[in-house]
Amino acid sequence: MNISEVARRTDLPPKTIRYYEEIGLIRPARDTNGYRAFADGDVHKLAFLGRARALGFSIEDCRTLLALYEDDARASADVKRVAQDHLDRIEEKLAQLRSMRDTLTHLVHECAGDNRPDCPILQDLARD
Amino acid sequence: MNISEVARRTDLPPKTIRYYEEIGLIRPARDTNGYRAFADGDVHKLAFLGRARALGFSIEDCRTLLALYEDDARASADVKRVAQDHLDRIEEKLAQLRSMRDTLTHLVHECAGDNRPDCPILQDLARD
DNA sequence: CCTTGACCTTCCCGTGACTGGAACCCCTAT
DNA sequence: ATAGGGGTTCCAGTCACGGGAAGGTCAAGG
Numbered sequence: 001m002n003i004s005e006v007a008r009r010t011d012l013p014p015k016t017i018r019y020y021e022e023i024g025l026i027r028p029a030r031d032t033n034g035y036r037a038f039a040d041g042d043v044h045k046l047a048f049l050g051r052a053r054a055l056g057f058s059i060e061d062c063r064t065l066l067a068l069y070e071d072d073a074r075a076s077a078d079v080k081r082v083a084q085d086h087l088d089r090i091e092e093k094l095a096q097l098r099s100m101r102d103t104l105t106h107l108v109h110e111c112a113g114d115n116r117p118d119c120p121i122l123q124d125l126a127r128d
Numbered sequence: 129m130n131i132s133e134v135a136r137r138t139d140l141p142p143k144t145i146r147y148y149e150e151i152g153l154i155r156p157a158r159d160t161n162g163y164r165a166f167a168d169g170d171v172h173k174l175a176f177l178g179r180a181r182a183l184g185f186s187i188e189d190c191r192t193l194l195a196l197y198e199d200d201a202r203a204s205a206d207v208k209r210v211a212q213d214h215l216d217r218i219e220e221k222l223a224q225l226r227s228m229r230d231t232l233t234h235l236v237h238e239c240a241g242d243n244r245p246d247c248p249i250l251q252d253l254a255r256d
Numbered sequence: 257c258c259t260t261g262a263c264c265t266t267c268c269c270g271t272g273a274c275t276g277g278a279a280c281c282c283c284t285a286t
Numbered sequence: 287a288t289a290g291g292g293g294t295t296c297c298a299g300t301c302a303c304g305g306g307a308a309g310g311t312c313a314a315g316g
Contacts, residue, residue, distance in 0.1 A: 056228045080241035087232045100184045104215045113208035122197050
C-alpha cells in the first residue's frame with residue numbers, strides 16, 4: 001500500500017505520515033523502488049496515532065501510549081496516568097482560556113466599535 | 129534604565145524584551161557603551177504588550193494594537209474587530225478543548241487503573 | 257591597579273508538530 | 287518520447303521565545 005492510499009484511509013497527510021516514520025513512531029517496509037510499503041499494522045498504528053493526537057496527546061505521549069498498547073503485560077494504571085496528566089493540563093488550559101475569554105468578552109462589550117478613537121480595550125491594555 | 133530593571137517593572141524576561149526589539153515592537157535608545165537605555169515610553173509599551181500577550185493576542189495582533197494605540201485618529205471599530213476575531217478563535221479553542229476533556233474524562237473514569245492490561249482508553253484509541 | 261562578580265551585548269541552536277517547496281526518481285499510458 | 291501523476295529526500299519556515307556560549311562593561315573591594 002502506497003502512502004497516498006494510507007493517507008486517505010487514516011485521514012492523515014502524507015507529510016505527517018513521513019514525519020511519524022522519521023521520528024520512529026512507525027517503521028513501514030520499503031519496496032525495491034524505494035517507495036514505502038505500508039502493511040495493515042502500519043495503517044492501524046497510524047489510525048491509533050491520529051485519534052490520540054485528536055485528543056490532544058503530545059507526540060511523546062503518543063509514543064508512550066503506542067508502546068503500552070503493544071505491551072501485553074502493561075498495567076492499565078500506566079495508561080490511566082498518562083491520560084489523567086493530559087487531562088489535568090487540558091483543565092489548566094481551559095481555565096486560562098476561560099479567563100481570557102471573560103476579560104475579552106467584557107472589553108469587547110464595552111467598546112462602541114464606531115469611528116471614534118475612544119476605546120476601553122486600549123485603555124485597559126494601557127492602564128498604569 | 130537598563131534591561132533588568134525594565135524586566136522587573138514589566139515582569140517580562142530580558143530575552144523577551146530583546147526579542148520585541150528585534151521584531152520592531154520597541155526601539156529603545158542606546159547608551160555609548162552599547163547598553164539599551166529604556167525610556168518610560170518603552171516601559172509603558174512593554175507593559176501594554178505584556179497585557180495584550182496575557183490576553184492571548186498574537187505578536188502580530190499586538191503590533192496592530194500598539195499601532196492603533198498610538199494613532200490618535202484610530203476608529204475604535206478597528207480595535208474591536210481585532211479583539212472580536214481573537215475572541216472567536218478563543219471560543220473555537222475552548223470548544224475543542226471541552227470536547228477533548230469530555231472524551232478524556234469519560235475514558236479515564238472507565239479505566240480501572242490497576243495492574244491488569246485491560247484498558248478502555250487503549251481500546252478506544254485502537255477501535256476500528 | 258587588579259580582580260571579582262554582576263551586569264550587558266550578540267549570535268546561534270532548539271522547541272513541537274508539522275507544512276511548503278525544490279529537485280529529483282518511478283511508473284503507466286499515449 | 288513524452289506527459290502526468292505518483293513517489294523520494296532535504297531544506298526552510300512556522301510561533302514566541304529560552305538556553306547557553308563568547309565576550310565587553312561597570313562598580314566595589316583589596
